[in-house]
Amino acid sequence: xxxxxxxxxxATMVRAGEExxxxxxxxxxxxIDAGEESIHAFNLxxxxxxxxxxxxxxxxxxxxxxxxxxxxxxxxxxxxxxTRRVPTTCSSRILEGWLPxxxxxxxxxxxxxxxxxxxxxxxxxxxxxxSTESSAYGATRNPHDTSRVPGGSSGGSAxxxxxxxxxxxxxxxxxxxxxxxxxxxxxxxxxxxYGTVSRYGLVAFASSLDQIGPFATSVADAALLFDVIGxxxxxxxxxxxxxxxxxxxxxxDGVDGMTVGILTEFMDGxxxxxxxxxxxxxEALATAGARVEEVSVPEVTLGLSAYYxxxxxxxxxxxxxxxxxxxxxxxxxxxxVAMNTATRSAGFGAEVKRRIMLGTYVLSAGYMDAYYxxxxxxxxxxxxxxxxxxxxxxxxxxxxxxxxxFALGDKVDDPLTMYLSDVCTIPSNLAGHPAVSVPFGPGxxxxxxxxxxxxPALSEGTLFKVAAVVEAAAPDLAVPRITxxxxx
Amino acid sequence: xxxxxxxxxxxxxxxxxxxxxxxxxGCPNMFGDEPNTNVCPNCLGLPGSLPVLNQRxxxxxxxxxxxxxxxxxxSTFHRKNYFYPDQAKDYQISQYDEPxxxxxxxxxxxxxRVGIERAHMEEDTGKTTHAGASGRIHGAxxxxxxxxxxxxxxxxIVSRPDMRTADQARAYVTELRAILVASGASDGKMxxxxxxxxxxxxxxxxxxxxxxxxxxxxxxxxxRSLGRAIEYEAERQIALIESGEQVVQQTRHxxxxxxxxxxxxxxxxxxxxxxxxxxxxxxxxxxxxxxxxVADTLGMMPAERRSRLVELLEESGGATDSQLLxxxxxxxxxxxxxxxxxxxxxxxxxxxxxxxxxEAATDADAARxxxxxxxxxxxTLEATGSLSATQAKAVLAELFARGGGDPAAxxxxxxxxxxxxxxLVATVAEAIAANPGxxxxxxxxxxxxxxxxxxxxxxxxxxxxxxxxxxxxLRRLRG
Numbered sequence: 001x002x003x004x005x006x007x008x009x010x011a012t013m014v015r016a017g018e019e020x021x022x023x024x025x026x027x028x029x030x031x032i033d034a035g036e037e038s039i040h041a042f043n044l045x046x047x048x049x050x051x052x053x054x055x056x057x058x059x060x061x062x063x064x065x066x067x068x069x070x071x072x073x074x075x076x077x078x079x080x081x082x083t084r085r086v087p088t089t090c091s092s093r094i095l096e097g098w099l100p101x102x103x104x105x106x107x108x109x110x111x112x113x114x115x116x117x118x119x120x121x122x123x124x125x126x127x128x129x130x131s132t133e134s135s136a137y138g139a140t141r142n143p144h145d146t147s148r149v150p151g152g153s154s155g156g157s158a159x160x161x162x163x164x165x166x167x168x169x170x171x172x173x174x175x176x177x178x179x180x181x182x183x184x185x186x187x188x189x190x191x192x193x194y195g196t197v198s199r200y201g202l203v204a205f206a207s208s209l210d211q212i213g214p215f216a217t218s219v220a221d222a223a224l225l226f227d228v229i230g231x232x233x234x235x236x237x238x239x240x241x242x243x244x245x246x247x248x249x250x251x252x253d254g255v256d257g258m259t260v261g262i263l264t265e266f267m268d269g270x271x272x273x274x275x276x277x278x279x280x281x282x283e284a285l286a287t288a289g290a291r292v293e294e295v296s297v298p299e300v301t302l303g304l305s306a307y308y309x310x311x312x313x314x315x316x317x318x319x320x321x322x323x324x325x326x327x328x329x330x331x332x333x334x335x336x337v338a339m340n341t342a343t344r345s346a347g348f349g350a351e352v353k354r355r356i357m358l359g360t361y362v363l364s365a366g367y368m369d370a371y372y373x374x375x376x377x378x379x380x381x382x383x384x385x386x387x388x389x390x391x392x393x394x395x396x397x398x399x400x401x402x403x404x405x406f407a408l409g410d411k412v413d414d415p416l417t418m419y420l421s422d423v424c425t426i427p428s429n430l431a432g433h434p435a436v437s438v439p440f441g442p443g444x445x446x447x448x449x450x451x452x453x454x455x456p457a458l459s460e461g462t463l464f465k466v467a468a469v470v471e472a473a474a475p476d477l478a479v480p481r482i483t484x485x486x487x488x
Numbered sequence: 489x490x491x492x493x494x495x496x497x498x499x500x501x502x503x504x505x506x507x508x509x510x511x512x513x514g515c516p517n518m519f520g521d522e523p524n525t526n527v528c529p530n531c532l533g534l535p536g537s538l539p540v541l542n543q544r545x546x547x548x549x550x551x552x553x554x555x556x557x558x559x560x561x562x563s564t565f566h567r568k569n570y571f572y573p574d575q576a577k578d579y580q581i582s583q584y585d586e587p588x589x590x591x592x593x594x595x596x597x598x599x600x601r602v603g604i605e606r607a608h609m610e611e612d613t614g615k616t617t618h619a620g621a622s623g624r625i626h627g628a629x630x631x632x633x634x635x636x637x638x639x640x641x642x643x644x645i646v647s648r649p650d651m652r653t654a655d656q657a658r659a660y661v662t663e664l665r666a667i668l669v670a671s672g673a674s675d676g677k678m679x680x681x682x683x684x685x686x687x688x689x690x691x692x693x694x695x696x697x698x699x700x701x702x703x704x705x706x707x708x709x710x711x712r713s714l715g716r717a718i719e720y721e722a723e724r725q726i727a728l729i730e731s732g733e734q735v736v737q738q739t740r741h742x743x744x745x746x747x748x749x750x751x752x753x754x755x756x757x758x759x760x761x762x763x764x765x766x767x768x769x770x771x772x773x774x775x776x777x778x779x780x781x782v783a784d785t786l787g788m789m790p791a792e793r794r795s796r797l798v799e800l801l802e803e804s805g806g807a808t809d810s811q812l813l814x815x816x817x818x819x820x821x822x823x824x825x826x827x828x829x830x831x832x833x834x835x836x837x838x839x840x841x842x843x844x845x846x847e848a849a850t851d852a853d854a855a856r857x858x859x860x861x862x863x864x865x866x867x868t869l870e871a872t873g874s875l876s877a878t879q880a881k882a883v884l885a886e887l888f889a890r891g892g893g894d895p896a897a898x899x900x901x902x903x904x905x906x907x908x909x910x911x912l913v914a915t916v917a918e919a920i921a922a923n924p925g926x927x928x929x930x931x932x933x934x935x936x937x938x939x940x941x942x943x944x945x946x947x948x949x950x951x952x953x954x955x956x957x958x959x960x961x962l963r964r965l966r967g
Contacts, residue, residue, distance in 0.1 A: 082536040095535065102529050104536060203535040207767035236538050237769050314767055317569050320578030321533045325633065336573055336625055363569070363762035372764065 007073045007167040007221040011114070014072030017061050021054035021072030025116055028074045032119075032165045035482040040140050041150075041160040043079045043089055045119040050074060053116045060114075067114030070228055074118040075110055076160040076169035080127055081212070082201040083107055083117065090203050091135035092125045094322045094329045094347030104201020105236070106170060106212050106229045113228045118166050121156030125349045126319065127177055127205040129153050130421040133412050134351040141408070142185060143480035144447050148405035151181030151421070154215070158185040161215045162480055168225050169215040174205050175307050176400075176425025178213045179437035183400035183450020186439040186477050188222045188467070189215050191425075193457045194432035195240035197226075198233030204318040206311035207238075209429040219438065219467045223247040226460065240458075247464040255288050255469050258394040258462070261295030263454070266398030266424045273443040274399045281440050281451045282397055284473030285466065295393055299385030302378045303427040308419060309362045309375035310430070316359030322347060354415065379430045386431050390456040395466050399424055400437040400450035424452060434460050438467050441475030448477055495722045496690045496699055497657050498649035501664060502642050503674045504612065504682040505548045511611045511641035512539030512581065519680055523634035531639035533576030538768050545641035546588070548673040549609045550774060550782045552643050553589025555671045555789055556604045562773040563588040563608070565766040570759045573631060574614035576638050582610035584763050588772065594647075594667070595791055596659045597816060603648030612640040643673070649688065649699065654718040658711050661685055666790040666820065678710055685714055689721045691729070700725070701735040705749055707742045717742040721749050793819045797827055800837040811838070814845035821852040826863050833864035835871050843867060847884055854888035862887055866895035873954045876946075879904040904952060912945075912953055916961045919944040931966050938962055 013019040032045055057067040077083065080090045082100035084107075089095045103111070110117065124134040132140040132155025140155045142148040143163040150159040154171025158181035161169050171178040173191035182189025190213045197212045204210060214225035230244040262282055267275050286292045324330035324343030331342035348356070362371035389396060401421055411418040428435040434457070437450040451470060455463045507517050513530035529537040553560050566584035587608035594602050614635040618628035625631060645664065651657050665683060668674040676683050690702035705721055708714045725735045739758075740749040788796075797815045801807040807815065818824050823844050830840035848855035848863070855863075866887065870880035879899065886898045919941050920927045930937040942958045 080536075088535070090535070098535075100529075100534065100536065102534075102536075200538050201536040204768075235540060237540055238767070313764060317567050317579050317762070317764070320569060320571065321535070321576065323571060323573070323578055325573045326532060326576070327534065335628065336631055337571075340571055360762065363764055365760045365762075368762075368764075 004164045004167055004217050006218055007070070007216065008224050010167065011069060011071045011073050011224075014057065014061065014114075015066055019072070021057040021116065022051065024072045025050050025054045025074055025118070028118060028164075028166060031163070035143075035163050035165065038141065038146055038482050039143055039159050039163050039165075040138055041121055041156045041163060041165055042076070042119040043091060043122050043137055043156070044087055046086060046117055049086065050116040050118045053111070057114050057116070069113050069224065070110065070168075071114035073115050073168060074166040075115040075225070076119050076121050076157055076166040077107065077117060078123050078154050078157050078169070078171045079120040080123060080172055080203040080205075081107060081170065082203070083120065086117075086120065088120065088203065089137070090126045091123045091137055092347065092349070092352070093136045094343070095327075096329050098328045100201075102201065105198035105233045107201065109229050115168075115228075119160075121154070121160050121169060123156055124153035124177075125352050126203070126315070127153040127172055127174055127210075128315070128351050128355055130176070130180060130418050131406075131408075131411065132156060132181070133408065134349055136349055139408055142405045142447075143482055144186060144478070145405065146482075147407055148447065149184065149408050149410075151184035151401065151405065153177040153181075154189075155181045155185075157215050158182050158187055158189065161185070161187045161217060163482055167217065168221060170212055170225070170229070171215055172202055172205075172210055172212050173425075173429065174209045174211075174311060175429050176422040178215065179425045179435060179450070179452060180401045180421055182215055182437040183439070183452075184405040184448065186448030186450075186480075187215055187217055188219055188436065188438055188471070189213065189450075190222050190226060190436040190463075191428060191434060192226060192230060192460060193240070193434045195238050196230045196244050196434075196458070196460070198236040198239050200233055200235040204314075206314040207318060208314060209307075209311060211429070219436075219464060219471045220248070220251055222436070223251055223464050245458060245460040247460050250461045250465055251468045253465045255285055255290040255466050258290045258466065259392060260285050260290045260292045260466065261389055261393035261396045262292065263300070263396045263398040264294050264296050265298065265300050266452075269420075269423060270399040270402045271404075271443070273445075274401075274403060274449050277440045277443065277449040278397060278399050278451050280475075281470050281473065285397070285469060288469045288473075290466075293393075295389050295396060297385040297389050297396075297427075299378075299382045300427040303382055303430055304419065304423050306375040306378040306382070306430060307422075307426045308358070309371050310379065312355040312359030313363050313372050314359070316356045316363065319348075319352065319356055351415070382427055383431045386427070386433060386454075386456065394455070394462055395459070396454040398452050398454070400452040401425075404443040404445055404447035404449060428454055433457055434463055436463050436467050438470045439474060439477055440470065442477055446478070490726065493691050493693060493722070493726050494695060495652055495654070495718070496649050496692065496702075497651040497654075497718060498688040498702075499647045499651070499657060499660060500686040500688070501645045501661065502684040502686075503552070503645065503668050503676075505545050505641040505643060506672065506674055507542060507544045507548065507641055509542060509544075510639040511542050511545050511609070512639055515639065517640050518636070519682070521636055523632075523636060526636045527638070531576060532635055533578070539581060539766075541769060541772065542641060545609065546772065546774070547782050548641075548671075549588055549607070549643045550779060551671045551786055552645070552668065552673050553592065553607050554779075554783045554786055555667050556589065556592035556594055556607060556645070558589035558592030558604060558607055560589055560774060560779050562586070562771060564771050565609075565769045566763045567766050569762040572613070572616075573625070573633050574616040574635075574638070576614065576635060580611060580613065581766050581769070583608035588774075594660065594664060596656065596663055597791070597794065598659070600656060602650045602656070602660050605646045605648050607643050607645045610642050610644060612637050612642050614638040649690075654715040657687065657718055658715045661711050661714060663790065670787055670789055672787070684708075687714060687718055687721075689718055689725070690735070691722055691725045700729075701737050703735065703737065703749070704739045705742050706739060706752065707744075709744070713742060713744055716747065717749060720747065724749065790819050793824045797824055797841065800827070800831050801841065804836070804838050811841060814841050817845045817849055821849055821855075823848055823852060823855055826855065826858075826860055829860040830864045830867045833868060835864065835867040839871055840867055843870075843880070843884070847881055851888050854891070857891065858887060859892050862892055862895055869895055869899065873957055875899055875904060876951055876954050878951045912957055913961060915945050915948050915953065916941070916958060916965070919948070920965065930962070
């Protein structure tokens with residue numbers, strides 16, 4: 001396979017009539033055909049839907065109409081975003097056979113922008129996991145090394161972009177589920193400010209933390225996709241009714257005069273090769289004119305503990321509706337209550353059950369104040385800690401994940417170690433702040449390292465400017481080579 | 489209720505708001521449609537759906553709060569988690585520790601004040617029908633669910649435990665219903681379930697004792713059931729205590745047919761609802777302008793309407809007990825504006841009230857539809873003696889039948905020309921001449937005979953004579 005062409009370039013050519021959307025699509029379908037068996041990035045490749053959209057785009061261009069900023073660009077969707085009459089499973093047995101009657105707002109915006117919906121990507125079941133191994137439909141493999149995990153929970157989307165199956169993908173990030181797989185797969189992944197991208201049609205995991213964001217092979221492409229999906233949506237009450245930062249136009253502004261804080265708490269737990277790459281990125285920013293200093297935000301060390309109380313608490317409520325009454329799986333039993341129990345016992349995997357039980361416990365009478373409410377107080381402390389840091393820093397810098405991609409099966413029996421994969425990403429979700437992971441060369445094992453840039457609420461413009469500078473300085477990373485049947 | 493025991497009652501009233509659409513989606517808020525026709529991803533709890541708060545529902549909830557003299561407060565929504573098939577999301581979105589309305593009160597017609605703890609917003613559930621002998625979810629052959637009601641906006645009005653008799657509880661629900669209707673928030677139809685009452689009942693030996701253990705009674709579908717259930721439950725609790733047992737805190741079901749309450753579940757197996765802040769909604773913080781705008785659109789409440797009529801009766805020396813009942817009837821039927829207009833048009837308040845409470849009330853719908861000017865003109869004809877009471881009633885019936893008209897013209901059509909003074913005098917004289925014995929007894933002071941002579945004159949004139957004029961002529965002749 002060849003190095004992927006940027007989505008921006010593809011859209012420009014399709015809009016200008018210099019390339020047909022159907023040709024762009026067929027190229028990507030061929031790449032999928034060749035590599036998907038090794039990677040398993042998709043739960044479903046929506047070939048005919050994408051072909052029909054491609055024909056529509058080409059017809060529009062032929063008729064002199066502009067199909068939009070993503071004209072002819074294939075986009076892969078994490079399988080927790082509702083697509084009208086297209087299965088949406090959250091990689092769970094419990095949603096087997098369910099066809100959403102409606103499109104998520106992001107899907108509508110993609111359609112309106114001329115994008116081609118190429119497929120629904122694999123994920124950890126209900127986005128609960130950091131390796132895409134908790135999917136009911138089998139694990140996804142890292143295109144850089146198919147014995148390794150792609151990260152998670154949006155591992156299918158990250159792998160799809162890394163493997164060249166689609167130039168762009170959407171994921172959702174509740175505790176790092178976009179940024180961590182982006183780092184492990186060597187692509188750009190970004191979690192926007194809470195409320196800038198509509199959650200309408202995103203199947204909820206933890207509603208106060210969930211946010212949809214872009215995957216791309218470059219910072220510019222990620223900016224292009226963010227500009228399309230962002231913005232106020234009256235269908236989401238938590239959507240911010242204020243101008244969303246438009247980021248594509250400010251990418252070349254540079255970092256001269258900015259202050260970048262290296263977040264020491266994130267560096268402390270990271271592997272030496274990862275730390276070395278972050279320091280190298282910091283040097284590049286200093287060279288480009290930024291002031292770089294070390295910053296401590298001690299509160300972020302409490303993030304993981306608070307997250308594993310808040311997220312399961314909300315999840316236990318959000319996942320109550322999968323009761324076999326209205327849609328999805330139903331396991332018949334002698335009465336309704338027994339049917340609910342049988343359905344949920346058969347339909348949910350172990351990790352989902354673990355979190356439902358955890359969440360039910362922390363919200364229970366007598367325990368709620370010690371656990372859930374205490375976690376909410378910690379959440380406030382984390383926001384205060386970040387606010388103090390942003391009083392003198394424009395952005396914070398640290399690793400995205402403590403290590404490069406780990407081997408499949410390595411952590412599945414050790415949930416606590418698995419949870420530690422998200423220690424550097426969770427604080428941004430608790431604070432509602434944006435953060436982006438940018439690939440920055442290989443680690444000692446040759447696998448991708450991601451550096452993470454964090455900013456205060458609605459600082460997407462600044463984050464993307466800094467990310468562009470980091471990207472320009474990044475050491476080369478081998479393009480993944482996938483051959484059919486390579487995986488064991 | 490036995491004199492050595494005191495009853496303590498608090499009521500929770502669920503009221504469906506009369507909005508065009510549901511609380512968190514755009515589906516029609518309609519009763520009685522085909523099952524599962526007014527539904528969408530939101531009120532079916534489909535994955536990925538999100539709630540959007542209905543502004544009109546908030547305004548109606550604020551109207552209720554204003555009418556109940558509540559503080560209107562910054563508020564939040566919580567999730568109340570429990571599994572039940574009629575609950576599309578398996579949680580209910582409800583206001584919990586920060587309700588929209590709190591600290592109000594409701595004055596019963598007799599002046600007794602009942603505290604209102606809170607009046608908060610929440611969504612209704614769907615409706616389940618369990619097929620099989622039990623009629624309950626356990627042991628049902630199968631269950632059917634209709635989600636048309638899922639997400640219909642409710643306000644739950646929670647009283648303080650201030651009521652001490654079943655009569656007070658009945659009066660409270662009756663008055664609250666009138667307020668809900670008057671504020672435009674609800675149609676108040678208990679039989680359609682748009683107003684549902686739960687009663688918390690406990691007993692104690694004296695006012696000095698702390699409250700006893702309470703039971704919550706559900707399934708009270710009418711004001712009559714409410715009273716019966718409270719009285720039954722009080723006797724049950726007293727009997728328990730007097731036989732040395734204890735009242736167990738329970739939710740109990742009122743069985744209207746059997747006339748008794750039955751245990752549904754006790755405190756030990758009460759649900760743990762795991763309330764937490766609803767992350768899909770933002771706090772509801774009405775600003776001063778919005779609160780004022782809602783208050784400005786609020787019509788007159790029943791209590792104010794009643795006191796307005798009572799004040800009109802001051803001119804005739806204040807309202808009698810029977811007039812107070814008439815006032816209540818007239819306000820209840822929404823006919824008080826007719827009385828006010830008639831008095832403003834020069835009709836005496838006692839006559840205006842009596843005609844409205846006794847005659848207009850027999851066809852309240854027609855009376856409310858009537859042009860008030862026709863009504864005032866009719867009462868004026870009666871008050872000035874142009875029509876007798878009997879004639880006036882006949883003309884009113886005709887006005888209702890025709891849906892309006894000119895009372896004077898109807899009276900003419902019916903031949904209700906007022907009698908000339910000369911013919912009245914002659915008819916009275918004839919009646920006296922034919923009954924000399926009665927006349928002399930009347931002259932000696934037997935006033936009851938005035939009615940005898942009036943009756944004769946009425947008979948002779950087929951009701952066309954004015955009773956007051958006849959009486960005046962009799963008094964004149966007696967000297």
